[in-house]
Amino acid sequence: MKKGQWAAYDAVHDVRQLIWKALLGWEPDPQAHEIQYAGGMLLDLNRHELYYQFDFTAKYEITEEDTRQQDDLDALPDLKTLSIDVDFIEPGSGPDGNIEHHTEITFQD
Template sequence: MNLDNVITRLRVACPSFAGRVAGAAEFAGLPPNSKVALPAAFVIPNADQAGQQQSQNRYRQTITDRIAIVVVLDNSADRRGQAAVAEIHDIRAELWRALLLWPPGPEYDGLVYEGGQGVDMDAARLYYQFEFSAEAEIGIEDTAQPGMVEQMPRLAGIDIRTDVIDPMYDPNLASRGPDGRIEAGADITLE
């Protein structure tokens, strides 16, 4: 999932952050002592999960892409975190209004909520993670096949030779099956 789309959406649709939304590769990469005003949010890619390949003659597979939104709240007023925790309900409601059923790209269904949990706390900040996911389908156009087909030589023609099971000219051989003789054929030249 393109995290830039989610970041842009949160900057526009979540006024509590006042535009203070960025991306990060993982929670450990968040700046612990940055001077950013709070509350702020960081969008982080989470694990994706692939379903089974669902087609015998094409390619169709559903994937579920997950993201985490780590919200950083001011915890300096109460070292126990009670004051910061009180904000979580309102922040979560704002995230829901911004993201639930919103498709993060044309290939995705709308985002769904998967849950939330506290991930860290110190004397100055509370880090709370909200998790969302969206499904997309991998199709034949996403595979190597279109490129392989382009590299194949052009089909110039078809040569058909048929040994019929029930020979047309000998009714006595009808129950014996193919006899190895070619009874019909065609040559087709393609332009």
């Protein structure tokens, strides 16, 4: 470590303290948990600059309403009929591709 670089480490400590006061315990989203400190690490250090990364986390539960899949499902029409085709498997030779049984189940509104 060269002369003067300890001052950079002191600055990291001071910045971390200010960031902690601003972020720790804050809940920026009503559906998320509070922000927590997850650590930090030195990324780079040279004669003029120190790069330090602070890591923070906030737990957030992703629900069906947050996904595109839910929008796609909501856009589908109601299920009215279920069609079932059965291809019996012959022992040893497997399915032959011929439908031996078909049934439909109709759902009431």
